[in-house]
Amino acid sequence: MSTAIPSSAPATYRCACCGGDRKAGEHLARERMYGDDISFRYAECADCGTLQLLDPPADMGWYYREPYISWQEVPAYVDQRLSAFSRLLRGWRFADRLGRFNPVGRIARHAFGEPEFPFPLTWFEHSKAGPGARIFDFGCGSARVLKYLRYNGYRHLHGHDRYMRKQTSLPGLELTAEIPSRLAAQCDLVMAHHSLEHLDRPFEGVQELKRLLKPGATLLIRVPVAQSHAWRQYGTSWVQLDAPRHQVLPSEQGMRRMLERAGLSLTRVDYDSSAFQFVGSEQYLLDIPLFDPQRSFVAGHNPDLFSAKQRADWAQLAQRLNEQGDGDQACFYARLS
Numbered sequence: 404m405s406t407a408i409p410s411s412a413p414a415t416y417r418c419a420c421c422g423g424d425r426k427a428g429e430h431l432a433r434e435r436m437y438g439d440d441i442s443f444r445y446a447e448c449a450d451c452g453t454l455q456l457l458d459p460p461a462d463m464g465w466y467y468r469e470p471y472i473s474w475q476e477v478p479a480y481v482d483q484r485l486s487a488f489s490r491l492l493r494g495w496r497f498a499d500r501l502g503r504f505n506p507v508g509r510i511a512r513h514a515f516g517e518p519e520f521p522f523p524l525t526w527f528e529h530s531k532a533g534p535g536a537r538i539f540d541f542g543c544g545s546a547r548v549l550k551y552l553r554y555n556g557y558r559h560l561h562g563h564d565r566y567m568r569k570q571t572s573l574p575g576l577e578l579t580a581e582i583p584s585r586l587a588a589q590c591d592l593v594m595a596h597h598s599l600e601h602l603d604r605p606f607e608g609v610q611e612l613k614r615l616l617k618p619g620a621t622l623l624i625r626v627p628v629a630q631s632h633a634w635r636q637y638g639t640s641w642v643q644l645d646a647p648r649h650q651v652l653p654s655e656q657g658m659r660r661m662l663e664r665a666g667l668s669l670t671r672v673d674y675d676s677s678a679f680q681f682v683g684s685e686q687y688l689l690d691i692p693l694f695d696p697q698r699s700f701v702a703g704h705n706p707d708l709f710s711a712k713q714r715a716d717w718a719q720l721a722q723r724l725n726e727q728g729d730g731d732q733a734c735f736y737a738r739l740s
C-alpha cells in the first residue's frame with residue numbers, strides 16, 4: 404500500500420539512524436491507539452529506509468495516558484519478598500535451565516518444575532547473562548521482565564523509565580526515572596525492549612546505553628523494523644508505526660548503521676514478530692482504534708472480529724516472515740567494537 408505524500412519544503416533533515424540527509428518521501432500517519440483525530444508526518448530515509456517523525460507534539464505525555472499497555476502489572480506473587488534461600492535456589496534453577504549445569508538447580512527443576520518466565524530464554528542464553536549478572540532495562544515500563552527475573556533469583560537488576568510513576572526498590576531490583584551514573588561500565592546486559600523507538604534521538608540513546616556496558620557485555624535492542632512486510636502491506640495502517648509514540652522506526656540497515664556509528668558491532672539479529680502485526684493492522688484498516696471500548700479485538704472487546712483460523716494463518720505467516728528476516732520487529736544483539 405503506498406501512503407507517500409509529496410515532500411514538504413526541504414528543512415534540515417537528518418536520519419536519526421544512519422545520519423543520511425536525503426528523504427525518499429514523507430508519510431502522513433494518524434494516531435490510532437486511542438483514536439485521537441490527529442495526524443503526524445514521517446520522513447522515510449533514502450539511504451536506509453528508516454521512518455522518522457518530523458512534527459512531534461509538545462505534549463507527548465498525553466499519548467501515554469491510560470490504558471497505555473506498557474503499564475501492565477505482574478501477578479502479586481511475582482512481586483512478593485523472597486527469602487535469601489529461595490532466591491538462591493531459584494537462581495540455581497534458572498541457571499541450569501539456561502544450560503549452565505547446576506546440580507542443585509537441576510534437582511529443583513525436577514522437584515518444583517521449570518521456572519515461570521513468560522519471555523524468551525534466548526535473550527539470556529545469547530548474552531550469557533545468568534542470575535549473577537548486572538542487568539539494566541531501559542524504558543522498562545512497569546518492569547515486568549525485571550520483576551520476573553528477580554522472581555527467578557536475579558540479584559542485580561536496574562530499570563529506568565522516564566514516565567515511571569513510582570520509584571520502587573525491592574531487594575535486588577532498583578527502578579528509577581533517571582539512569583544512575585554509578586552504573587557506568589558496570590552492566591553485563593543492557594536491554595531496551597521496544598523503548599528505543601520512543602526516542603526522538605535514538606543514536607544518542609544508544610551511546611548512553613553503550614556507556615553502561617562492561618567489556619564483553621551485551622546490548623540487546625528490540626524494536627519494530629521499518630521496510631518489513633507489514634509496512635509494505637499496510638503502510639501507515641501498520642500497527643507498529645504507532646504515531647506519534649514511535650518517533651524513529653529503524654530498518655535493519657538503519658540499526659546496523661546506528662550501532663556502527665556508536666562504536667558497537669552487531670553480533671546477531673533474531674526476528675520475533677507475531678500475528679499482532681496482522682491483527683492490529685487489519686483492525687486499523689477497519690478504522691477501529693486499538694483501545695476502542697466496543698469494537699476492538701486487540702483490547703478483547705470484540706472477539707468475533709477475526710476467526711481462529713484467520714489468526715492461526717497469521718501466526719504461521721509471522722513465523723515464516725521471521726525466518727526470512729522480514730517480520731515487523733526484531734531483537735538486535737551488539738557488543739563493544
Ligand SMILES: [Zn+2]
Pocket residue numbers: 418419420421422423448449450451452453657
Ligand atoms: Zn537512514
